[in-house]
Amino acid sequence: MIAGPANFDQILPPSCQKPLKNPNLGQGPQKPKFRDNPLVELPGACHRASSTSSPIVSAPVAAAVSFPLLRDSEASLLAYPSVHPDSHSSPNKSEAPLLLGRICRQWREIAVTTPALWSTFVTYRTDRSGVVLLADVWLSRAKGNPLTILVFDTVDVETSNGELFLKTICRHSSQWREVALTLPVIKLHVDGPLPLLEKLVIRSGGVAEYHPVTTFCDAPLLRDVSITVDSNFALSIGPSTIELPWAQLTTFTGRLFRTDECLFVLREASSLTECTFLSVIEVTVPTIQNILKPPPFKKLKLQGCTLLFQYMTLTGLEVLEIRNQTYIEEIESFPSFLVRSKCPLRELRLTVHMSAPQLLSCLQAVPTLEVLEVECQSISEFPSLARHLHASSGVLPRLRFLGLQRPSITVFDDLIAMLFSRSDIKTDGTVPLRRFELILPYDVAYPAPHIVDRFRALLRKGMQLHLGPPDASCI
Numbered sequence: 001m002i003a004g005p006a007n008f009d010q011i012l013p014p015s016c017q018k019p020l021k022n023p024n025l026g027q028g029p030q031k032p033k034f035r036d037n038p039l040v041e042l043p044g045a046c047h048r049a050s051s052t053s054s055p056i057v058s059a060p061v062a063a064a065v066s067f068p069l070l071r072d073s074e075a076s077l078l079a080y081p082s083v084h085p086d087s088h089s090s091p092n093k094s095e096a097p098l099l100l101g102r103i104c105r106q107w108r109e110i111a112v113t114t115p116a117l118w119s120t121f122v123t124y125r126t127d128r129s130g131v132v133l134l135a136d137v138w139l140s141r142a143k144g145n146p147l148t149i150l151v152f153d154t155v156d157v158e159t160s161n162g163e164l165f166l167k168t169i170c171r172h173s174s175q176w177r178e179v180a181l182t183l184p185v186i187k188l189h190v191d192g193p194l195p196l197l198e199k200l201v202i203r204s205g206g207v208a209e210y211h212p213v214t215t216f217c218d219a220p221l222l223r224d225v226s227i228t229v230d231s232n233f234a235l236s237i238g239p240s241t242i243e244l245p246w247a248q249l250t251t252f253t254g255r256l257f258r259t260d261e262c263l264f265v266l267r268e269a270s271s272l273t274e275c276t277f278l279s280v281i282e283v284t285v286p287t288i289q290n291i292l293k294p295p296p297f298k299k300l301k302l303q304g305c306t307l308l309f310q311y312m313t314l315t316g317l318e319v320l321e322i323r324n325q326t327y328i329e330e331i332e333s334f335p336s337f338l339v340r341s342k343c344p345l346r347e348l349r350l351t352v353h354m355s356a357p358q359l360l361s362c363l364q365a366v367p368t369l370e371v372l373e374v375e376c377q378s379i380s381e382f383p384s385l386a387r388h389l390h391a392s393s394g395v396l397p398r399l400r401f402l403g404l405q406r407p408s409i410t411v412f413d414d415l416i417a418m419l420f421s422r423s424d425i426k427t428d429g430t431v432p433l434r435r436f437e438l439i440l441p442y443d444v445a446y447p448a449p450h451i452v453d454r455f456r457a458l459l460r461k462g463m464q465l466h467l468g469p470p471d472a473s474c475i
Contacts, residue, residue, distance in 0.1 A: 115143035122150040126165040126183070135165060139172045146177035146196050153183055163187075193218040202242070203228040217243040226253040240264050247271060258283045259307050266291050266312065276301040277308075285311065293317075309337035317343035323351045338365035351375040356385035360395070369396050373403040382407060386414035391421040397430040403437040412451050416458075423461045435464040446474045 097117035100107055111117055118141040123131055139147060149169055153162075166188055173190045180201035197219040216222065222245055239254060239261055246268035253276040254265060262277050263285065269275075273296045285307065295316030302308065303323040310333040322334075335358075338345075345366040350359075350373070359376075363369065376382075389395055399422070409415065422433035436458070446452065446468060455475055459465050466473045 112141060115141060115145045118142040119145040120148040120150075121169075122152075123165075124152045126151060126153045126162045132164045132168055135168045139169065139175075142172075142175070144175065147172060147175045148178040149176065150180045151182060152180075188213075188215045190215045193220070194222070195220065197222050199224040201226045204230055213242040215243075217245060219245060220248075223249060224251040225249055228255040229257070250274070252276070253278070255279050256281065260285050262308055263291060263311055266293060272297050274299040278303045280304045280308075282307050307333075309333040312337060312341075314341045314343055317341060317345055319347040320345060321347075321349040323349075335361050335365060338362060344368045347371040349373040356382060356388075360385060360388050363389075363396055367396065368398060370398050371401045372396070372399060373401075373405070375405040376407045382409055383411060383414040386418045389422075390418050391425050391430065400431060400434045401437075402433060402435075403439065405439040406441055407438070409438075412447060412454075416451075416454050419458055419463070420461075423458055423463050433463060435466075437466040438468075439466070439470055440468055442469050 097111050097114075100111040100117070118138050121135060121138050123135070125131060151169075170188055170190050173188075173194055174192065175196060176194055177196045178199040179197065180203075182203040184204070194216065197216070198221050200216060200219075200222060202213070202225075225244060227239060227242065239257065246265075247270050249269045250271055251274045252265055252269055252272060254262065255278040257265075257277060258281050260283060262280060265275065265277075266272070272293070275297070278301075280303065282304075291312050293312065293314045293316070297314060297316050299319040300314065300317060301321040301323075314337075343366075345368055348366065348369055348371070354376075359374070363372070387393075419433065419436055425432045440446075447455075452467070452474055455465055455467055459475060465475045467475050
């Protein structure tokens, strides 16, 4: 916390430090200036007062107390504006740094000459004439500070103003640290390297003409990249058409990629530790050599992607999430992937249609698992699965958290027996279950009271429980 001055007058402009004079002092009681009926005039007086209130009322507390004394690094905390995706007028004059310049002349001078306040620029329209001048003045005030630039625009950028805007932000490319561009087409003119760029987000809306992206290949600090391509171009555009320093990336997120493009990322980004593929478009891939990803690759999230498992061996994988509304027969390579990888998997989250024996075959391949979440609305033979997860079975000996979402359970005996068996395990090498969640749909009734009482007995044994919809538990 930034300490303010001992004397509050120290932070006020000189014109405000003079003692206030009461023109009515010594003249006796004054008559109220309201008319005969004060209630008639009072609403108008309140409206006039609110319409002329100082912008300091809206300023952050830290700024209102000690803004003139802020160091450059502390002022940057006030520079990050709120992001409103539905807004069409950003930057907002009711937020820092524009707000601070409206309080008084001294504060405006301080705000204009504090570069850290201008280190983040956000806009939702690039085709308006005013935004070009605004961006130029704004980014110039940042001086040499690293820049965060967020552009959310789906209007055709290939207009005169749109191209001028892109040229304006490109003039400051040597200061880019974080850049997020949501544009119909990524068409940037950058000369030279990007020495400060650490994070890049590209969302292309798609236009009739496609422009290859070669802007970001010389960025020695770039580690985190997210790319979303337009669904109309997903079959012709992907990460292989964007020049990036793939070998140095550690985090990558891709949306609407083809299967072969996902494999391209896994093959080229040799330093990845975390990767996410969303809404993958599956296409038949010619026979290729199996991709081996040893440590430090630890985290993989897949959505709509099932063919990848037959091409991958991830020996260091610790966290895996699969969100796929398909049947297990279509990802039959998944169990063999787990067996082949022999990875130290600690967390597994699944949303797939499968039978209990199919899920069990997967779980038997990952004895290191500590967290298991399954969205299992279509799991059949659930009592059989619960019996196989009994502590005496030896399956998942390190399991500490078990979450079941939307299961079709009508008989709870096997489930409760399994939970009791895992509540106070004393076998060497096996740990007790610490938390269990049974997430039910909102339109499904709670279990009968005598079933709930049996769950409460587990609560008394020290197990944390949630039974009901996500935001409401009956325990």
